[in-house]
Amino acid sequence: MNTVDRRRWLSGAAASLLLPAAARARGTPMYDYLFLDLDAVPAGPALTARLKAEAAAIAAGGGEVLGAFTSQLGWHARQAAILLRWSGATSARESVVAALGGQRDRLTPTARPGASDRPRPGGIYVHRWFVIDTPALDEFVALSTEGWKDFEARFDTNIFGLFTAAQTEADLKAGQTRLLLLTRYGDHGVWETSRDPSTAAMAAFMRRQKLTRDTWAASTLLAPPP
Template sequence: MKTEGARAVADAGGIFWGVWWGLIGLASTQGLVFSAWKDADAALAGAGKALASPDIVDSTLELLEPTVRPTDHTPPARRGVYAFRTFEIAEAAWPEFSALSTGAWKTFEPGYDARIFGLFRYLAVPPPRRRLLLFTNYPSMAVWEKSRLRQLHRGGDDSAPAAKANLSARLDVTDWSRVVIGVPA
């Protein structure tokens, strides 16, 4: 599926980002496929080609728009685990949410050897709401777990305290969030 999907996306003018199998938050038979396109029309026309495999029996297309990251379409290539965290916030909270996120990344990424590959906006969710997808790589599940805010509140982990202060403040403007953890297929 990965090779066929990558070829189909490239033939349709897109960039294949990859396939991830779910570890947490998905059924054992589910995964995530990401591709980048020049615009929503191109994505609507070409994204289904990545999923044209007899192994895929059902799919959902989510149109996402980059916000502060990524700044280019380079696919992620790091090993480890990937967190796909969805946030819902009020549209009015976006400037603060964005500033807190980008401020946190300065120490969060080096503190946990993590890499933020993207913070995307779901195009299907109109104002006054905003739904976002944060796409982050960690070297391992252990590092992902260490980076959780609850570790800070328990006194367990003191890595990147400035990042954790920003992330804690970001929770105050977040209505809800959920995470899916996956590994590259």
Template structure:
């Protein structure tokens, strides 16, 4: 099974979007080659819309068996946090992000003894959720546990923010399943992003 990594970058503050442009150019010129040389595949770069500071970006990489790459020296990077991720029921090998719309990255901290049930309820809810709304879950990943909590990252594409709002309808089967999942959740935080290819 392939493993994944989320690089969460904090860029230097600069007027306009100069830091983002410098970072994106260096990622294309140097970083992408480093990742590929180490056996990795760049799946998408996520730029902040809501929930992150304007100078925050994230990069999702799927790794092969050969190694890792260090991206901390890319232009404008002040800090980087790396999260090793293991896929649960999604993504399957070879799945690709669908671009366009918005991508919501939501972190969950879950009671450790409820982690399996959390994943099961997620999958059950997606069946109704994805047929009813312009929404598609790319992946539900398990991260390293912290402070007595199982940690998960959910990446979901929505057609737009209006579709995200419509999908909150509590009368749907999906939301009723997700409300059961919420009972297992200690903490959650989400950010709306725009995903681009690298």
């Protein structure tokens, strides 16, 4: 296993986290992740109908639907998720989120995505949540970005985003931070193959795992635009 300079990790992570904060002051994008239980099987048609109904309000409020995701593995067939991006503070944001419904997490990007990035079509999208000790955040992000270099070069994968979720009262009390990692894989076979423990990517991810209190994942399909 290669020796990695911990100070380099931390300085790189600090830069990646400070940049979004500075950009937010200039009106950088904000994100909402909505997890929905649509009570309809399959979820796709109901999800499309809900997005169509709110399309005008989303656009008028400076928002865009970055992704609508339906279940493959790990969610019920009636469950789905929506990722929204807003181009700054807007009064429409709250009313749109309320109309779309679901369990909401306000997200802040870390090293990714960039302000204009969009999910690539095709393949599968794995939604992986992590729970970590809040003081470990900088190191967690640094280890992630270190591993992505080899990971994306070696496999048919793309890291769309690694976000922190706004802390709840329970998070604050427990001293923890939740993160959402959105990764595109060519297919489920690539997802399995990418777990090869001998790669440089996995060496970084295994060290990241030591910082993790809990984690869970589901694979999804990116639905076509409504």
